[in-house]
Amino acid sequence: MNPSLDQIWQWLETVPDPEIPVISVVDLGIVREVEWQGDTLEIAVTPTYSGCPATTVISADIELALRRNGIKNIAINQQLAPPWTTDWLSDTGRKKLQKYGIAPPQSSGAPQNCPQCQSADLEKISQFGSTPCKALWRCKTCLEPFDYFKCH
């Protein structure tokens, strides 16, 4: 008897993103589809950035978490289209990011508030940051630099 898909999604919600461990791969919106084909569990995962080194680690982490829960046959497929967008980041994920000190993406292309002091007086330092998905910003009120999860 195969575990239900609801159960599988719950297990996936415990798999952290390797670079930003406060959010799960489900929060990140990169698990696109989960379905049983006979006794094989097929999972479609989409990369965030094409060269992101976390992509292979994420697939390995997903497989490990499911094996730990007794699933034997797992097929993880990379799905390119439609391309991943930060619109798929869950509301929970956005809140967790903010709390962790990373400003969540905004459609305006700029962070709303400093994740430290909530000030809106901000400036961009660099469009590129410590991982492909982040830009580097600075708060002009508390003067702290912070990561901004850039809109994609």
Add this chain to the structure above:
Amino acid sequence: MDPLFQLLLRMGDNTLVLGHRVSEWCGHAPVLEEDIALANTALDLIGQTQMWLGLAGEMENKGRSADDIAFLRDIWDFRNLLLLELPNGDFGQTLMRQFLFDAWHSIQLGHLINSSDPRVAAIAEKAAKEVAYHVERSADTVVGLGDGTDESHARMQAALDYLWPYVGEMFQSDAADLALVKQGIAPNPASLRGDFDALTRRVLAQATLTIPQDNYAQKGGKTGARHTEHLGHILCQMQWLQRAYPGETW
């Protein structure tokens, strides 16, 4: 050679060779933020290479992976633009080359998104989102340095003068290109010149730089007919491990 396979090699070799060149800056850029930006750009380009050359290997159906195609071919099999294999020069020259390529790349990908081949369209859509960031940054930097100090202006003008003869190759069409146009897979390279000129004229004028009058074009990269001597040196660096220890993994 199959025209689609040719296109995939051209796209993938462009991103592979430029990705390698840009990665040479890792740890050497003038400031930390630029170092990180260059490394991120290189990473995106290598990621895009995996997609283009991965699809090339898939459609060729001879069991070659993206890695096999990248690491086990020799100079004459590469189809990248000559512009991208030139040595980095100084920081300004590296960013000028990046801007000229990003300008073309963003326009080319904008067309490939509508390719009649859904696999090509999917890769283009993914890559276009990343390249939008590349061109924004390289254009900003070209303006900042061009319209900067006397020293930075002079270096950027020298970079533009040196690199301009390598621009024309982007717009040369051959039989493979025309076959792809017919099948609705890719645009005619010559047709991208108008958009490219509009974008580069606007940015370079803002950068207070003068575009050279002479449109003589160096060519031979995208056809593989004649690469510069620099490509061999890149491959030496890039491929030595796979050549010295065939099949090695880590």
